[in-house]
Amino acid sequence: MEYQRRRRWFSSAWLLILEVLALRLAQAAHHTHVGQFTAVGTIHSLLEINAVSIMDDVELGSYSYAQQKISVKIPWIVELFEVDYITQRRHLLVEHEQQARWIMEFLSKNVTDPNGRNHTGQLLADCEIDNGIKINSHIHLIWDGEEYYRIEENGQWEILKPVGKKFLHILESPFVTDLRKRYMNEYCVDVMKKITGYKNLKDNVPPEVTVSRHVSPEGNIILSCIATGFYPHSILLRWEKNGKLGVWGNETSTGILPNVDNTFYLQVTLELPPEDSGMDYNCVVEHIELKTPAVYPVPEKPTIKKPWVLALGIVLAVILLLSCTGTFIAWKKRKSGSTGQLEGSFSSPASPTPLPQ
The missing domain is CATH 2.60.40.10 (Immunoglobulins)
Incomplete structure (x- = not known):
């Protein structure tokens, strides 16, 4: 029994030491960048698009479909990336609006009943770096709140809905694969490296x-x-x-x-x-x-x-509430009684005097 107790203690202490070491390493060098792209529309039209970029739990910026504008949340990021770079990103997002419109129409026809109702498509992408080296990345494709596909660093798409099988060849095509890798490195990893090498976000x-x-x-x-x-x-x-x-x-x-x-x-x-x-x-x-x-x-x-x-x-609060309720009811009764008497005096006049023959 004593041996088991000591073994349990040493095991807990060893795990705690590992946690402390991992904590200090994570605080010093680990960063995460998350991008979310959301489109809302029907088989006939695109109603809304928005995008948001979050790094280490701090929002970097967002894109609005209505204004076709990128809003940068941290002023010094404009200085870091320069206005031309942000303008290029805005033009790129504007171009993606047409692609999102085509995807929305295509999926509305082939995934759900084309009854004209609104649908929501989302792309969630995240990447992690440690000491400037990418250690992980994920992409999630979501339709009307349900995840259809997911891919991790190994590059293999996981199908989460049976209907997704017939579109897998599109995701695995050389064009989409090259585009995915380039976007993940250029807009997720490289942006994060540049920011972490310049200044703390917060x-x-x-x-x-x-x-x-x-x-x-x-x-x-x-x-x-x-x-x-x-x-x-x-x-x-x-x-x-x-x-x-x-x-x-x-x-x-x-x-x-x-x-x-x-x-x-x-x-x-x-x-x-x-x-x-x-x-x-x-x-x-x-x-x-x-x-x-x-x-x-x-x-x-x-x-x-x-x-x-x-x-x-709690008892005192209940008593006070009941007291106030009783007072209010009594006041309402007195008020309604006075009103009834007043109405009776006007609604029951003396019989009219007959006109002379």
């Missing part, structure tokens, strides 16, 4: 960390460590007890989630048995903006309100 932001402890209704001790507002997204949160690594309870994580301001959020929770007080635990955070691992101790006292306090607040 200033790095350290995480804001909150650590709390409370007792669950079952008596278990719940430790929570929240990191938010950080950029880039690579981060590591781990629990230590008395400065040592280990496996003490049930650990869960939200995963790294985006915030609305292009920063990120992560919560890691540790559930301990009732016999463990939750004391002497620390949340250790590693991020590129934290030059050394930051240690955040678990507070001695619970940081979340007791259940009876929350229940009392």
Whole structure:
């Protein structure tokens, strides 16, 4: 039993060391570029086209079909690529509008019933570089919200819908293959390399960390460590007890989630048995903006309100709501009663005096 416990501890510690090394390497050299092209139309017309380019979770720019204009979100990118380059990209997207119109009409006839309703076609492409070397790329072709084809770095198209088999020869033709490779290198990889070699897209932001402890209704001790507002997204949160690594309870994580301001959020929770007080635990955070691992101790006292306090607040809110509702109903009744009396005085006049004969 003791051997298994030690083996489990060493295994967890070794995995943690690997995670730390991977985190630091990823923060220093790993970048991702994503492009999304969306077309909406019918068998008869093209209604809308838009394109967006996102690198390391930051939007670089977008293209609007209505204005036939590229909007650059980061001003210094115009200086980096120069106006002529961006103008050429705009002309290229305008040319693609005609191709998108043909594809929309073709697929409307051959994939779905040609009943004139709107259809949506999407092309999603992404590429990754590490230390300036391309390590991966993907392309997804989506029709009306369903993915029909997908291709990875190995260059083999995967058919995800049976109807897609009859169009596979088009995707595998030399012309489309050469076009795909050129576009992936020129517009996905090369653009990313040029940007990363010039300047950071966004200033790095350290995480804001909150650590709390409370007792669950079952008596278990719940430790929570929240990191938010950080950029880039690579981060590591781990629990230590008395400065040592280990496996003490049930650990869960939200995963790294985006915030609305292009920063990120992560919560890691540790559930301990009732016999463990939750004391002497620390949340250790590693991020590129934290030059050394930051240690955040678990507070001695619970940081979340007791259940009876929350229940009392809910009861008081319900009483207040019912009181306001009762007052409103009584007021409506009084108002309707007064109105009825007033209407009766006008609707029941004395009998008219008969005219003389």
